[in-house]
Every structure is written in C-alpha cells, then in structure tokens.
Amino acid sequence: MRDPYNAFCAHTDARLAGAKSGPLEGLTFAAKDLFDIAGHVTGGGNPDWLAKHPPAQRTAPVVQKLVDAGATMVGKTHTDELSRGIFGENAHYGTPVNPKAPGRLPGGSSSGSAAATAGSLVDFALGTDTGGSVRVPASFCGLYGIRPTHGRLPLDGVIGQAPSFDTVGWFAREPGLFGKIGEVLLGTDLARATRPKRLVIAEDAFALAEPATQVALKPAVEHVTRLIGKSETRKVSSENLSLWLKHQTALQGREAWATFGEWIDRNNPRFGFEVADNFLRGMQCDDDAYNAAQKFRAARRAEIGAWLDAETVVALPTTPFPAPLAGQTRSAMRALRATVINLTCIAGTLGAPQISLPLATVDGLPVGLSLLGPADSDAMLLALAAPATIGKF
Amino acid sequence: MRDPYNAFCAHTDARLAGAKSGPLEGLTFAAKDLFDIAGHVTGGGNPDWLAKHPPAQRTAPVVQKLVDAGATMVGKTHTDELSRGIFGENAHYGTPVNPKAPGRLPGGSSSGSAAATAGSLVDFALGTDTGGSVRVPASFCGLYGIRPTHGRLPLDGVIGQAPSFDTVGWFAREPGLFGKIGEVLLGTDLARATRPKRLVIAEDAFALAEPATQVALKPAVEHVTRLIGKSETRKVSSENLSLWLKHQTALQGREAWATFGEWIDRNNPRFGFEVADNFLRGMQCDDDAYNAAQKFRAARRAEIGAWLDAETVVALPTTPFPAPLAGQTRSAMRALRATVINLTCIAGTLGAPQISLPLATVDGLPVGLSLLGPADSDAMLLALAAPATIGKF
Numbered sequence: 001m002r003d004p005y006n007a008f009c010a011h012t013d014a015r016l017a018g019a020k021s022g023p024l025e026g027l028t029f030a031a032k033d034l035f036d037i038a039g040h041v042t043g044g045g046n047p048d049w050l051a052k053h054p055p056a057q058r059t060a061p062v063v064q065k066l067v068d069a070g071a072t073m074v075g076k077t078h079t080d081e082l083s084r085g086i087f088g089e090n091a092h093y094g095t096p097v098n099p100k101a102p103g104r105l106p107g108g109s110s111s112g113s114a115a116a117t118a119g120s121l122v123d124f125a126l127g128t129d130t131g132g133s134v135r136v137p138a139s140f141c142g143l144y145g146i147r148p149t150h151g152r153l154p155l156d157g158v159i160g161q162a163p164s165f166d167t168v169g170w171f172a173r174e175p176g177l178f179g180k181i182g183e184v185l186l187g188t189d190l191a192r193a194t195r196p197k198r199l200v201i202a203e204d205a206f207a208l209a210e211p212a213t214q215v216a217l218k219p220a221v222e223h224v225t226r227l228i229g230k231s232e233t234r235k236v237s238s239e240n241l242s243l244w245l246k247h248q249t250a251l252q253g254r255e256a257w258a259t260f261g262e263w264i265d266r267n268n269p270r271f272g273f274e275v276a277d278n279f280l281r282g283m284q285c286d287d288d289a290y291n292a293a294q295k296f297r298a299a300r301r302a303e304i305g306a307w308l309d310a311e312t313v314v315a316l317p318t319t320p321f322p323a324p325l326a327g328q329t330r331s332a333m334r335a336l337r338a339t340v341i342n343l344t345c346i347a348g349t350l351g352a353p354q355i356s357l358p359l360a361t362v363d364g365l366p367v368g369l370s371l372l373g374p375a376d377s378d379a380m381l382l383a384l385a386a387p388a389t390i391g392k393f
Numbered sequence: 394m395r396d397p398y399n400a401f402c403a404h405t406d407a408r409l410a411g412a413k414s415g416p417l418e419g420l421t422f423a424a425k426d427l428f429d430i431a432g433h434v435t436g437g438g439n440p441d442w443l444a445k446h447p448p449a450q451r452t453a454p455v456v457q458k459l460v461d462a463g464a465t466m467v468g469k470t471h472t473d474e475l476s477r478g479i480f481g482e483n484a485h486y487g488t489p490v491n492p493k494a495p496g497r498l499p500g501g502s503s504s505g506s507a508a509a510t511a512g513s514l515v516d517f518a519l520g521t522d523t524g525g526s527v528r529v530p531a532s533f534c535g536l537y538g539i540r541p542t543h544g545r546l547p548l549d550g551v552i553g554q555a556p557s558f559d560t561v562g563w564f565a566r567e568p569g570l571f572g573k574i575g576e577v578l579l580g581t582d583l584a585r586a587t588r589p590k591r592l593v594i595a596e597d598a599f600a601l602a603e604p605a606t607q608v609a610l611k612p613a614v615e616h617v618t619r620l621i622g623k624s625e626t627r628k629v630s631s632e633n634l635s636l637w638l639k640h641q642t643a644l645q646g647r648e649a650w651a652t653f654g655e656w657i658d659r660n661n662p663r664f665g666f667e668v669a670d671n672f673l674r675g676m677q678c679d680d681d682a683y684n685a686a687q688k689f690r691a692a693r694r695a696e697i698g699a700w701l702d703a704e705t706v707v708a709l710p711t712t713p714f715p716a717p718l719a720g721q722t723r724s725a726m727r728a729l730r731a732t733v734i735n736l737t738c739i740a741g742t743l744g745a746p747q748i749s750l751p752l753a754t755v756d757g758l759p760v761g762l763s764l765l766g767p768a769d770s771d772a773m774l775l776a777l778a779a780p781a782t783i784g785k786f
Contacts, residue, residue, distance in 0.1 A: 048484075091441075091663045264666055268723045270484045273661050276669030330661045 001075060005097040005106075007116035008075045009033050011050055014040040015074055016059065022070030023184055027123040027177070030116045032109075033076040034083060034128055035060045036157035044159050045079040045109070047092050048269035060157030062126065062168050062185060069184045074122060077112025081275045082260055083128060083161045085109050086136050086337050086344075087324065091272030095326060100142040101365045104323035107137030110171070114141040117171040124172040124181055130161045131252055132344030134169035135370065138356040140323035142366030143171045144178035144385060149375045150351035153185055162255035165248075165348050175357075175385045182382040190386060193379035197311040199224055199231035204241055205316035208342055212362045213321050220359035220369040221315050227389055228313065236314060238303060239296075241342050247293035248345035253282025254290050274330050297349050304350055308374045313384065317343060318356040318368035346372065353378045355385055394468055398490040398499075400509035401468040402426050404443055407433040408467055409452065415463030416577055420516040420570070423509045425502075426469040427476060427521055428453045429550035437552050438472040438502070440485050441662035453550030455519065455561050455578060462577045467515060470505025474668045475653060476521060476554045478502050479529050479730050479737075480717065484665030488719060493535040494758045497716035500530030503564070507534040510564040517565040517574055523554045524645055525737030527562035528763065531749040533716035535759030536564045537571040537778060542768045543744035546578060555648035558641075558741050568750075568778045575775040586776035589766070590704040592617055592624035597634055598709035601735055605755045606714050613752035613762040614708050620782055621706065629697060629707060634735050637693065640686035641738035646675025647683050667723050690742050697743055701767045706777065710736060711749040711761035739765065746771045748778055 001008060008030070014037040018024065033043045036056035043050035059067075067073055078096050080088060088111030089095045098106040099119035106115045110127025114137030117125045127134040129147035138145025146169045153168040160166045170185070172178035179190050201221060206214055225231040237244065257279060263269075264279065271279070308314065320339050328336075347354040352375055356368035373381050384390055394401060401423070407430040411417065426436045429449035436443035452460075460466055471489050473481060481504030482488045491499040492512035499508045503520025507530030510518045520527040522540035531538025539562045546561040553559045563578070565571035572583050594614060599607055618624040630637065650672060656662075657672065664672070701707065713732050721729075740747040745768055749761035766774050777783055 089661070091661060265722045265724050268482070268484060268666050270663045270665055271669060272663055273657055273669055273672070276664060276666055277673055279666070280670055280673050329658045331658050333661075 003121065005099055005115040005119045005121070006094050007077050007096050007112040007119065007121060009043055009078060009112070011043055012040045012076055014076050016063070016067045016072065018070045018072040019068050022068065023180055024066060025070030027071045028074045029066060029071050030075050030077045030113055030122045030125040031063050031073055032079050032113045032127045034079055034159040035063050035126060037063065037073070037076065042159055045081045045090055045093065046269060046271065048267060049082065052267055056157065058157055061154050065185060077116055077125060079111060080109035081271055082159065083109040083130055083133055084256065084275045084278050086132050086340055087333060088137060089272070098141055098323050101140060101323040103326055104365065105140065105326050107140035107323060109133040110137050114138065114143060114171055117173060118143055120173070124170055124177055127169050127171060128158060129167045129169045130165045131248065131341055131348055134171065135318050135344055135354060135356045135368070136340060138171055138358070139318035139368030140366065142358040143173060144175055144358060145169060145171045145356045146182070146382070147347055147354045148186070148378050149353045152376070152378060161259055162252040164255060165252055175390065176387045179382045179386050182378065186378055188379040190379055190383040193383035194310060194377070196228050196313040196380055196384065197230060199228045200312060200314045201231055201233040202236045202314050202316040203233050204235040204237060205343055205346065208241060208339060209317040209320040213317055213367050216360040216362045216367060217317055217369050220357070224315055224371070224390060227384070236304060236346060237300060239300070243296065244300065244345045244349055245338060245342045247296040248341065248349055250285050250289045250293040251297065253278065254285040257282035274334070300349055310374060310377065312373070313381065314372040316346065316370050316372060318370040319343065322362050322365035322367045351375055353381055355381045357385055357390060396514065398492055398508040398512045398514065399487050400470050400489050400505040400512065400514060402436055402471060402505070404436055405433045405469050407469050409456070409460045409465065411463045411465040412461050415461065416573055417459060418463030420464045421467045422459060422464050423468050423470045423506055423515045423518040424456050424466055425472050425506045425520045427472055427552040428456050428519060430456065430466070430469065435552060438474040438483055438486070439662060439664065441660055442475065445660055449550065451550055454547050458578060470509055470518060472504060473502035474664055475552065476502040476523055476526055477649065477668050477671050479525050479733055480726060481530060482665070491534055491716050494533060494716040496719060497758065498533065498719050500533035500716060502526040503530050507531065507536060507564055510566060511536055513566070517563055517570055520562050520564060521551060522560045522562045523558045524641065524734055524741055527564065528711050528737055528747060528749045528761070529733060531564055531751070532711035532761030533759065535751040536566060537568055537751060538562060538564045538749045539575070539775070540740055540747045541579070541771050542746045545769070545771060554652055555645040557648060558645055568783065569780045572775045572779050575771065579771055581772040583772055583776040583779060586772035587703060587770070589621050589706040589773055589777065590623060592621045593705060593707045594624055594626040595629045595707050595709040596626050597628040597630060598736055598739065601634060601732060602710040602713040606710055606760050609753040609755045609760060610710055610762050613750070617708055617764070617783060620777070629739060630693060631696060632693070636689065637738045637742055638731060638735045640689040641734065641742055643678050643682045643686040644690065646671065647678040650675035667727070693742055703767055703770060705766070706774065707765040709739065709763050709765060711763040712736060715755050715758035715760045744768055746774055748774045750778055750783060
C-alpha cells in the first residue's frame with residue numbers, strides 16, 4: 001500500500017473485506033494498532049510488545065461492526081507507544097506525517113489513523129482517546145474526530161490504557177460520513193437526535209488557547225451560536241483548570257501503571273525516554289495523590305452536572321494551538337503537552353463526549369473547535385456536525 | 394569473529410594491530426564500546442546514540458597505549474546502555490553470555506569485555522567502572538578486574554557517565570597478565586611496589602554478603618592474611634553502608650543526568666525501561682539531596698583516611714553473591730542491584746582503587762574477593778595479585 005505519510009504499520013498486512021452491502025458499503029478504513037484483528041499481533045506501537053504477544057484470536061467488535069456495515073479495513077496504523085503520548089512521536093517507528101501541516105506533528109496517540117484519513121489514504125479511521133488521542137490529532141490534521149461518552153463503545157479487543165478514561169473514537173474528513181459512522185457504531189439515528197437549545201462558551205478553556213487560535217475560532221463559535229440560537233459565556237469550572245490537569249495526570253498515570261506495570265516489570269521493554277518518564281510518574285503516584293484526584297473528579301462531575309443538561313453544548317478549543325513543529329526537544333514538547341491536556345482533560349474528567357470540528361486555521365494550519373455535551377449526548381453532537389448544520393460553515 | 398557469548402558489537406569492525414614488539418606483544422584485547430577508536434562511531438550500548446554520533450576522530454589514549462605496547466585490539470564489546478547498569482542486560486543488543494555461569498548474567502556495565510575475556514575470545518579487555526562496572530562482571534565471570542584510583546588513568550576519548558566516579562579498568566584471566574597491563578597503563582614497576590603490612594577485614598561489608606558467599610570467601614581471606622602477615626576485623630564505616638548507597642546513588646545519578654540530560658532532551662532516545670528509570674531518578678535528584686551527598690562523601694573520606702594508610706589493604710566481597718539468574722523481573726533485579734552497589738560504592742565514594750580476585754566459588758559459580766587500598770595504591774594491589782603471591786592460592 002502506498003504510504004507517503006508513514007501512517008501504516010509494516011508488521012502486519014491485516015485486511016478485512018467489508019460486507020457486500022450496508023451503510024458503509026464501498027468505503028475503506030484503518031484501525032489504530034491497538035485494535036485486535038484475528039490472526040494478527042496487535043503491536044501497540046512498541047516493538048517489544050509486538051514481539052512478546054501472540055496473534056489476536058478475535059477481531060475487536062467495533063472493527064467487526066464497521067466491516068459488517070460494508071467498510072473494508074485496509075490496514076493498521078501507528079500509535080504512540082501503548083497510547084502514551086499526545087503528539088504522535090514514536091521513537092521506534094517514526095512519527096507519521098501531518099498531511100495538512102508540513103513539517104509539523106500529526107498529534108497522537110491515534111497518529112497514523114489521523115494521517116491516513118487526512119491524507120485520503122482511507123475514508124475514515126478508528127482511534128482511541130484516553131487523554132485526547134483522537135481529539136488532538138483531529139485538531140492538528142484538520143479532521144472531524146470524536147471522543148464518545150466514556151463506556152459508550154466496547155473496548156473488547158482493544159489495548160486499553162487507563163480504564164476510567166479509555167474510549168474508542170474515529171476520524172473522518174467529511175461531516176456526513178463522520179455522522180454515519182456514529183449511527184453504525186452507536187446504533188442511533190441522528191435525525192432523531194436531541195437539538196441543543198443552549199451553547200456555553202467555555203471562558204476558562206478559551207483563555208488557555210493562544211491568542212491567534214482564539215481569534216481563528218471566533219467565527220466558528222459565532223456560527224454555532226447562530227445555529228443553536230442562544231449562547232452564554234461562562235467558566236466550566238470554579239477550580240482552575242490546571243488542577244484538572246494535575247488530577248487527571250495522577251489518575252491516568254496510576255491506571256496506566258496498573259494496566260502495564262506488570263508487563264513492564266517482566267520484560268523491561270524499550271521505550272522512548274518520554275514514554276518511560278510518563279510510566280514512571282504513574283508508578284510513583286502515591287495513594288494520597290490518587291485519592292485526592294478521585295475526589296476532585298467526583299466534585300467536578302457534580303459541579304458541572306448541575307448546569308450541563310441534556311440540551312446544552314459547551315464550545316471550547318480542541319487544542320490551544322495548531323500542530324507544533326516536529327523536531328523539538330523533549331522538555332519543550334513536555335511543556336506543550338501540559339497545555340494541550342489542560343483542555344482535553346475536561347471531557348476526560350467528566351466522562352463526557354466531545355467532537356472536534358475542522359472549522360478554523362491559523363496561518364493555514366488546521367485547529368479544531370470542540371463541542372462537548374453531557375454523558376450520552378453523542379448523537380446530539382454528531383447531528384450538530386452534520387452537513388446540513390455546522391457542516392455548511 | 395566467532396562470538397558465542399554475544400560479547401562483541403556488530404556495528405563496527407574496529408581493529409588495531411599491535412606494535413611489533415612490547416610487553417604485550419602478540420596478545421589480543423577488546424575495548425568496551427565506550428572507548429573511541431578513530432574512524433568508528435562509539436556506540437555506547439544504545440542504537441540512538443550510535444545513530445546520532447559521527448565516527449571518532451582519535452583513538453582513546455588508553456587504547457593506543459595498549460596497542461603501542463604490542464597488543465592487538467580485535468573488537469568492541471557490548472555495554473549496558475551508556476554504562477547505566479550493573480548486570481549486563483541490554484534491551485537493544487541482548488545480554489552477553491556469562492561463560493563461567495550458564496544461564497546467569499555476566500554483570501555489567503563492562504559486560505561484553507568480561508564475557509570476551511572469560512570466554513577466552515581475547516587475552517584481556519578494557520572496561521570502565523563508575524559504580525562497579527568492572528568489579529561486578531569480574532566477580533560474576535571469575536576474572537581479575539580492577540577499578541584504579543579515580544583520576545589515575547585518562548578518560549580522554551571515553552564516554553564518561555559521572556565524572557567524580559568514572560574510571561578506566563581492565564579484566565584478565567591470569568594474574569601475571571593482569572599486573573603487566575597495569576605496568577603498561579599505570580607506568581609502574583610492580584616489583585618496586587609497596588608491600589602492605591596490615592589487612593583490614595571489612596566486617597560491615599562482609600555482613601552484606603549472602604552467607605554462602607561469606608563462607609566461600611573465607612579461605613581466600615585467610616590466604617591473604619597469611620601473605621600480609623597481620624589482619625584485623627573492623628567496620629569500614631561508622632555510618633551504615635546503606636547510607637553510602639543512598640548518597641552515591643544521588644551523586645552518580647545527578648552527574649549522569651548532567652552528562653547525558655541535554656542529549657536525551659534533544660533526542661528522546663529509546664532506552665530499556667530500567668535505564669530510563671535510572672536517568673529519571675538522577676534528573677529528579679534535587680539540590681538538597683546532592684549537597685547532602687557531597688558532604689557525606691567528604692566525611693567518609695576523612696573518616697577512612699584516618700586509618701587507611703599506604704600500607705593497609707581492606708578485604709571485602711566484590712559482590713554479595715555470584716551471578717544472578719538471567720530473566721528475572723525488573724523489580725527483582727532492582728533489589729539485587731541495590732545490594733551489589735552497597736558494596737561497590739565503598740571504593741567509588743572514596744575514589745580508592747579496588748581489585749577483584751577470582752578466588753572463590755559458590756556451587757561452582759565464581760565470586761570475587763576484593764582488595765581495596767588508599768588512593769594511588771594501585772601498584773600495591775596489583776603486586777599482591779601477582780602469581781608469586783595471591784596468584785598461587
């Protein structure tokens with residue numbers, strides 16, 4: 001397969017022909033190399049993981065559902081190692097190319113899926129989103145991307161990372177297909193989805209974005225405001241968002257160590273230094289920090305639950321800036337990552353669905369506007385993104 | 394070259410023919426892949442280091458000195474990544490085989506040099522010893538090995554790790570050659586070396602060894618006692634040796650980060666997880682811990698300096714046990730490493746020379762007896778190891 005964007009894994013030729021008919025008939029898609037395909041080893045973005053695991057016995061149900069709906073799975077795509085990363089850099093397999101922002105990172109961890117979709121190598125692609133791994137590459141690569149409600153789609157046959165955050169999501173270039181995939185996977189009819197009545201413009205979230213990104217997103221926010229009819233500006237949190245980041249990092253890091261620590265201990269695998277650092281910080285997260293983070297999360301859910309009702313949508317920047325330049329130092333990327341996760345951790349902490357829409361650019365570089373709703377508002381968000389509504393922006 | 398022990402690096406065919414005559418005429422040796430050989434990249438045990446560095450312009454003076462003395466350098470040997478490790482495990486290139494203890498680790502970080510020497514692929518080999526990297530593999534592989542006085546041999550053209558601890562050392566199978574290399578490198582005549590008058594049996598160091606190792610080393614200690622004529626048993630330190638370990642770890646870790654941190658930050662290289670962990674702990678060492686460790690080291694040097702005079706030698710176990718089984722978990726190895734470094738950190742903290750002598754076995758597995766002297770007593774120690782003295786044991 002032609003792969004000018006280093007999107008696909010070379011270790012497998014996994015391919016599943018789509019059913020002869022169905023809503024996704026004739027379309028092609030790729031799956032992040034965290035999804036099991038029967039008969040193939042799921043590589044997880046790490047050569048030692050690949051070498052130490054047997055081929056999967058079953059295909060992940062979400063993949064199978066897409067195939068049954070007519071789409072052909074044409075390959076597996078690169079991921080940050082064991083999904084630990086937000087920029088798409090992989091020290092073993094190289095960083096996928098961002099087709100929409102030359103010389104810049106694609107975002108991750110669903111980096112290959114985003115690159116394959118943005119580069120039109122497939123019609124759409126599956127990713128996972130634990131801390132932002134669909135939303136961030138969607139923003140950087142100019143794609144529609146969704147992190148569904150936590151727990152909404154099955155993670156069977158998927159290498160998870162932090163169970164209380166892990167979700168399956170997807171990318172598409174076109175809003176129509178973006179929604180259609182949702183209808184297939186979520187089993188909903190978008191035509192019957194709730195229509196939101198109120199848009200909340202997240203003041204504290206926008207404040208985290210770089211000025212040029214704030215300016216670039218403004219017309220899109222105004223467009224969504226007109227569509228919904230009513231908007232207000234408010235902070236999503238009485239607490240500083242930096243605390244959300246701190247506690248999300250503790251929870252996710254600790255859960256990731258619970259998921260992978262035993263395997264790491266047994267195999268002493270090779271990791272890019274930054275990935276090892278992330279795992280080690282998770283390993284070092286003590287009970288006090290973990291318990292405090294759980295309490296904080298519960299408090300935020302209660303606080304936001306008091307106003308984020310079933311007819312409300314929150315607008316926020318998906319990322320505080322467009323795709324960063326490739327080739328920066330680890331410490332520079334680490335600082336940038338903190339500001340990115342400061343935004344993506346909102347949905348993660350709430351377990352809420354969020355879609356990123358490719359409605360803006362800064363100096364020609366894509367940057368996404370996000371819409372977030374309460375748990376189980378996935379259909380409402382996807383319907384909002386449909387060609388007849390936001391899609392016409 | 395035949396390499397049944399995975400001792401040699403495949404990335405280079407570096408070879409330097411020895412001078413036609415000289416004290417080491419006709420002998421072969423290997424150099425750990427931290428030593429520069431002109432025209433070849435020094436790989437340092439890490440593929441990203443190898444890929445990102447140009448070939449060395451000059452050959453390290455210690456290597457050249459051996460070549461000038463008639464020895465032929467036949468290859469470069471595996472090391473723990475950037476010399477960070479004590480057991481010889483390398484996640485990229487595999488762990489060299491211990492020719493004297495099947496199924497067990499060779500020790501490191503001068504693992505390939507020890508394996509090549511113990512397996513008779515060369516007559517002798519160069520290593521480096523920062524925290525035990527010559528002494529430990531010497532003990533595990535049944536070799537003579539030396540950590541010279543800190544600063545005694547030039548580190549030019551050698552990838553250093555922690556400057557206040559780094560030394561160049563060597564391995565040999567035979568005590569005669571072991572001493573002869575010392576004469577070449579140190580420029581001394583062992584026949585004129587000081588003869589020690591007192592042996593101190595380090596009670597606190599022996600207490601750290603496993604009972605079987607204590608028992609196994611006893612006849613060798615008695616032999617050395619008879620040779621020297623007088624011995625006494627005493628603690629080397631008024632402070633618990635676990636504190637030596639703690640402070641050495643802080644100093645070495647912080648220095649190692651000072652040495653490699655900028656390169657790591659720029660390149661985000663791949664490391665085995667344990668190596669990354671060691672670097673990260675060094676990175677996290679704060680000023681208070683660093684300053685306390687420096688004070689502790691100065692106090693220990695003053696304390697031991699008060700009784701370790703130029704005619705005194707200290708006997709201690711090189712390692713608390715013979716070579717551990719290969720294939721253990723990272724956490725198990727981490728615990729074992731602490732007990733090993735608890736012994737090796739004594740010479741490191743003092744900057745003192747130490748030789749390991751292959752004078753004992755436990756269930757057929759080699760374990761070394763060490764002799765440590767004050768700074769610049771290298772010749773005295775090497776003379777003690779000579780065939781006419783300890784060599785006859």
